[in-house]
Amino acid sequence: MSTSITTDISNYAAQGHGDLSHSMKALTWQGKNSVKVVETACPTIIDEGDVILKVTGSTICGSDLHLFHEAIPDLQKGDILGHEFCGIVSSVGPAVKKVKVGDRTVASFQIACGECYYCKKKLSSMCERTNSNEQACKLYGRRTAGMFPPNGYADISEATILKPVSGMFGYSHFTGGFAGGQAEYVRVPYGDVNLLPLPDDVPDEKGLYLSDVLGTSWNAVVDTGVEEGDTVAIWGAGPVGQMAAEFSFFNGANRVILIDGGLGKWRLDFVKKILPRLETIEYTNLPEGGSVTSTLKKMCEGRGPDVAIECAAGEYTKGWVHYFERLLGMETDTSEIVNEMITSVRGFGRCGITGVYTGFCNHFNIGSLMETGIHLAGNGQAPVQKYWKDLLSYIQQDRIHPLHMVTHRFKLEDMETVYDLFNKRDPGMQKIFVETKFSAPPAPGSPALTIL
Numbered sequence: 001m002s003t004s005i006t007t008d009i010s011n012y013a014a015q016g017h018g019d020l021s022h023s024m025k026a027l028t029w030q031g032k033n034s035v036k037v038v039e040t041a042c043p044t045i046i047d048e049g050d051v052i053l054k055v056t057g058s059t060i061c062g063s064d065l066h067l068f069h070e071a072i073p074d075l076q077k078g079d080i081l082g083h084e085f086c087g088i089v090s091s092v093g094p095a096v097k098k099v100k101v102g103d104r105t106v107a108s109f110q111i112a113c114g115e116c117y118y119c120k121k122k123l124s125s126m127c128e129r130t131n132s133n134e135q136a137c138k139l140y141g142r143r144t145a146g147m148f149p150p151n152g153y154a155d156i157s158e159a160t161i162l163k164p165v166s167g168m169f170g171y172s173h174f175t176g177g178f179a180g181g182q183a184e185y186v187r188v189p190y191g192d193v194n195l196l197p198l199p200d201d202v203p204d205e206k207g208l209y210l211s212d213v214l215g216t217s218w219n220a221v222v223d224t225g226v227e228e229g230d231t232v233a234i235w236g237a238g239p240v241g242q243m244a245a246e247f248s249f250f251n252g253a254n255r256v257i258l259i260d261g262g263l264g265k266w267r268l269d270f271v272k273k274i275l276p277r278l279e280t281i282e283y284t285n286l287p288e289g290g291s292v293t294s295t296l297k298k299m300c301e302g303r304g305p306d307v308a309i310e311c312a313a314g315e316y317t318k319g320w321v322h323y324f325e326r327l328l329g330m331e332t333d334t335s336e337i338v339n340e341m342i343t344s345v346r347g348f349g350r351c352g353i354t355g356v357y358t359g360f361c362n363h364f365n366i367g368s369l370m371e372t373g374i375h376l377a378g379n380g381q382a383p384v385q386k387y388w389k390d391l392l393s394y395i396q397q398d399r400i401h402p403l404h405m406v407t408h409r410f411k412l413e414d415m416e417t418v419y420d421l422f423n424k425r426d427p428g429m430q431k432i433f434v435e436t437k438f439s440a441p442p443a444p445g446s447p448a449l450t451i452l
Contacts, residue, residue: 005189006046008177010079013041026080026183027415035419043187048095051191053087057204058181058434060422062238063356083109083169084211085181086204098192105195108385109212111167114193122386130167184436203443206395209402214391215384217243220309223379224352228252231305235259235337236312237267239405239431263425274404296344307350308341314357332359339365348373405431409447412436417452
């Protein structure tokens with residue numbers, strides 16, 4: 001496999017690497033809270049390890065909303081979005097050996113080389129070779145996959161260790177500038193590494209989510225150490241929180257308590273219907289004088305849960321102090337949920353952060369962390385390639401159920417409206433499947449097409 005990779009190709013026409021004689025539809029970022037489906041050039045083979053995929057399914061991830069809100073630096077107008085997709089191999093570069101034209105595959109949302117120190121350890125989210133952007137390295141002190149600093153923290157001391165950050169599809173030039181898969185075609189660098197073949201008994205509507213959400217949810221549970229008999233509290237009832245709840249039960253948890261509220265409170269009832277054993281807390285409807293922490297203590301014999309998992313994000317503030325501090329650039333993330341987790345779990349409990357946090361937060365309760373022996377894990381951008389073969393097997397065995405979270409099917413052409421609905425947490429819309437002209441008809445048990 002070649003070690004070369006061409007970055008900063010976020011729209012094949014704009015960078016001159018596309019096939020101008022053939023066009024495709026693609027969803028592009030146009031500015032804050034603005035996306036547009038356009039006709040643009042199809043991708044071509046650039047590096048010898050490239051694969052061109054005809055996209056048969058994509059989706060919107062909650063982290064795509066950070067792009068939509070212009071919370072991510074180094075986005076450029078016209079960038080093609082989308083980091084979760086599957087498709088059929090259309091063409092391959094000369095170095096590609098493991099996949100061939102006609103294969104059905106799902107792509108890892110991270111772009112890994114397969115040969116560096118981290119890739120050999122199945123930690124694809126830390127690949128050393130697929131992005132030369134240095135901003136994140138200045139902030140984090142090491143490479144990551146697809147993470148991003150706020151504009152206000154780009155000038156971190158040069159004394160910080162500088163290492164390249166690995167790439168990610170459709171997630172700004174900060175993560176390499178790779179065009180995403182909310183399109184009819186997509187270029188997949190290192191195709192032998194970043195594509196997983198899908199067997200005939202796994203339809204796209206199930207296989208697609210191996211790209212990100214299933215691996216991310218699984219990593220949240222196993223990395224935080226959920227085990228037999230545990231009580232687990234999960235903040236955020238979106239698709240990642242939902243699947244983390246299902247996977248917690250899968251790993252032997254005795255109780256799972258899901259926490260949400262505000263625009264997302266309907267999701268508590270949605271997940272409860274799927275997981276009847278689930279317990280819930282609506283944080284916007286607590287008893288007078290109560291808090292999430294005090295409520296969890298009461299539910300858990302005064303001690304609190306064994307494990308707390310954050311599946312929301314640091315972007316969403318609950319109190320005015322953090323709202324104004326973020327507005328004024330005094331912090332990039334709110335510490336409110338992290339503090340709730342630390343003070344809620346039992347002594348020597350485990351806390352994991354899976355929701356996106358970009359930089360710094362204020363008022364972090366480090367005293368509680370230290371004094372009560374709490375173990376806090378940054379679950380990071382999950383190394384999905386570490387898990388996706390096992391998860392694929394569990395899908396085939398009907399032991400895990402991706403379709404539990406899939407509520408809608410839309411056409412790529414309708415994505416401008418769909419982004420708006422998803423941003424508003426439209427009641428009843430959990431996870432979606434986006435079809436293209438190459439998609440097969442809906443598989444049994446998956447949602448029918450919604451016409452907008």
